[in-house]
Amino acid sequence: MTPIEQYRALLTILYKEIHRFMRIWTQTLIPPAIMIMLYFVIFGTLIGKRIGEMGGFDYMQFMIPGLIMMSVISNSYSNVVSSFFGQKFARSIEELLITPLPHYLILLGWVLGGVARGLLVGAIVTFVSLWFYDLSVDNWPLSILVVVSTSILFSLGGFLNALFAESFDDISIVPTFIMQPLIYLGGVFYSIQLLPAIWQTVSLANPILYMINAFRFAILGSSDLDALGFSINFALFMIFGFILLLASTCLWFLHKGKGIRS
Amino acid sequence: MKALSITNLKKEYAGGLQALKGIDLEVEEGDFFALLGPNGAGKSTTIGVISSLVTKTSGQVKILDIDIDENHSLAKKKLGVVGQEVNFNQFEKVGDIVRNQAGYYGLSFKESRENAKYYMKKLDIWDKRNEQARKLSGGMKRRVMVAKALVNNPDLLILDEPTAGVDIELRRSLWDFLTEINNKGTTIILTTHYLEEAERLCRNIAIIDAGEIVENTSMQELLTRLEVETFIFDLGKPLTVLPEINNFEMFLENPTRLKVTLKKDQDLNSVFKVFSDLGLEISSMRNETGRLEELFLGLVESTLKDTEA
Numbered sequence: 001m002t003p004i005e006q007y008r009a010l011l012t013i014l015y016k017e018i019h020r021f022m023r024i025w026t027q028t029l030i031p032p033a034i035m036i037m038l039y040f041v042i043f044g045t046l047i048g049k050r051i052g053e054m055g056g057f058d059y060m061q062f063m064i065p066g067l068i069m070m071s072v073i074s075n076s077y078s079n080v081v082s083s084f085f086g087q088k089f090a091r092s093i094e095e096l097l098i099t100p101l102p103h104y105l106i107l108l109g110w111v112l113g114g115v116a117r118g119l120l121v122g123a124i125v126t127f128v129s130l131w132f133y134d135l136s137v138d139n140w141p142l143s144i145l146v147v148v149s150t151s152i153l154f155s156l157g158g159f160l161n162a163l164f165a166e167s168f169d170d171i172s173i174v175p176t177f178i179m180q181p182l183i184y185l186g187g188v189f190y191s192i193q194l195l196p197a198i199w200q201t202v203s204l205a206n207p208i209l210y211m212i213n214a215f216r217f218a219i220l221g222s223s224d225l226d227a228l229g230f231s232i233n234f235a236l237f238m239i240f241g242f243i244l245l246l247a248s249t250c251l252w253f254l255h256k257g258k259g260i261r262s
Numbered sequence: 263m264k265a266l267s268i269t270n271l272k273k274e275y276a277g278g279l280q281a282l283k284g285i286d287l288e289v290e291e292g293d294f295f296a297l298l299g300p301n302g303a304g305k306s307t308t309i310g311v312i313s314s315l316v317t318k319t320s321g322q323v324k325i326l327d328i329d330i331d332e333n334h335s336l337a338k339k340k341l342g343v344v345g346q347e348v349n350f351n352q353f354e355k356v357g358d359i360v361r362n363q364a365g366y367y368g369l370s371f372k373e374s375r376e377n378a379k380y381y382m383k384k385l386d387i388w389d390k391r392n393e394q395a396r397k398l399s400g401g402m403k404r405r406v407m408v409a410k411a412l413v414n415n416p417d418l419l420i421l422d423e424p425t426a427g428v429d430i431e432l433r434r435s436l437w438d439f440l441t442e443i444n445n446k447g448t449t450i451i452l453t454t455h456y457l458e459e460a461e462r463l464c465r466n467i468a469i470i471d472a473g474e475i476v477e478n479t480s481m482q483e484l485l486t487r488l489e490v491e492t493f494i495f496d497l498g499k500p501l502t503v504l505p506e507i508n509n510f511e512m513f514l515e516n517p518t519r520l521k522v523t524l525k526k527d528q529d530l531n532s533v534f535k536v537f538s539d540l541g542l543e544i545s546s547m548r549n550e551t552g553r554l555e556e557l558f559l560g561l562v563e564s565t566l567k568d569t570e571a
Binding site for chain 2: 001002004005006008009011012013015016019020023086087090091092094095096097098099100101102257261262
């Protein structure tokens with residue numbers, strides 16, 4: 001395929017993916033907005049006032065970057081895993097496999113679809129948060145870099161999950177038993193400086209901690225990263241390292257036909 | 263040029279099932295080719311390998327002289343495939359399904375729209391373009407699959423049982439359509455369980471059985487091998503006694519239905535002459551089974567017996 005043909009094919013996959021989640025917007029866009037609104041009402045307005053400051057910020061202010069990142073992570077992942085597995089299940093993935101599309105375009109198309117939904121939900125959550133708090137952003141370019149790269153990373157994760165999944169149960173195991181605990185324990189609602197030393201050390205093994213705190217750093221100008229002695233560069237290095245690792249793993253399994261060819 | 267060239271193609275599935283045991287197959291450009299075989303013979307596996315849905319164990323596949331391993335992208339551009347089962351997102355609109363398929367081949371938006379419109383009109387699904395595919399009948403979904411397979415104007419079109427489970431009207435209109443695009447130069451490979459379909463449409467034929475090609479010849483040549491052929495004659499006036507006629511094997515099924523089996527060296531003219539001499543009134547005549555069906559059953563008899571056992 002020529003570069004222009006590849007570009008058109010990529011746009012087709014992306015259009016199809018965006019069209020898919022927009023068609024079912026009541027399932028894909030509204031629930032995260034409602035959930036985040038409830039978090040703001042309960043943890044921010046009601047309980048947050050009693051908590052006071054967290055990590056040197058109002059509790060509501062502290063929580064906003066974490067909640068935005070939590071939405072981006074879970075929506076990027078779930079968009080790709082459900083869409084790609086759905087196509088496998090319905091055998092409509094064959095539509096793509098019989099075409100001249102190279103594997104990297106298939107992967108890129110789905111990842112961009114996941115990023116599109118992740119960013120759109122992130123934007124909705126940000127908009128909702130502005131009702132509750134007058135948020136200002138410390139570093140726009142860094143905020144965008146962290147949120148986009150994290151969205152890419154979890155879209156890749158969703159794709160890998162979908163390749164291996166053989167049933168609908170398989171696409172809910174990783175989000176439920178691995179991702180959700182890591183997100184909640186990654187410092188969305190609290191500063192890990194509140195934890196005893198041993199649990200602070202354990203928390204450092206959670207990669208999502210770095211992503212949430214990198215985003216908080218970009219939005220608020222400060223995060224647990226400073227206190228723990230890690231620079232923002234280290235967090236970015238981790239994110240991009242994982243992106244490279246997952247992208248090459250996905251491409252290798254696509255090449256081998258894992259889960260898509262007999 | 264060969265539209266398709268397969269050399270020593272083998273496929274062994276995990277678990278040891280040898281679906282293809284080293285088949286060789288060539289299809290000339292412009293041909294209308296039938297690939298027949300009983301269930302599980304290896305037809306769909308062969309098509310799966312050609313279309314990259316199945317990973318081959320070994321062997322070589324060329325589409326219009328382009329090796330699918332060496333230049334996968336170019337080879338696939340030449341190919342259109344209608345699978346055995348519905349393989350599109352049924353929640354999408356018909357028009358989107360066909361247009362998107364063109365997009366996957368890298369066609370421009372304008373080309374995609376024009377090609378999709380042309381084939382949807384040809385296949386009488388243009389009026390359904392804004393409907394969700396799941397709301398269509400089985401026959402309509404088949405038409406969508408054919409439109410999808412043709413939207414990139416492929417040189418080689420492979421159809422895996424395209425008329426399975428569709429009504430006679432659609433089957434016949436699909437036959438006419440396929441004949442038309444074949445006449446315009448598209449090579450067609452067809453697998454089907456309806457042997458009359460293969461006999462009517464295809465010029466050349468291969469029969470695959472238990473992962474091996476057991477016959478590969480022209481339809482005409484194959485049909486000349488028919489040793490006997492049975493005809494059924496409906497009589498205008500009932501017969502109570504079977505007339506004694508030398509040379510012909512006859513059986514009176516009921517007073518108005520006479521069965522006559524002809525050997526290869528006997529012709530129908532002599533039968534009609536005898537009937538005329540006897541004053542028999544014939545109201546209609548037909549083959550007892552398709553000619554190809556009799557040959558097919560003979561060629562794959564062993565597999566069919568195993569299946570029944």
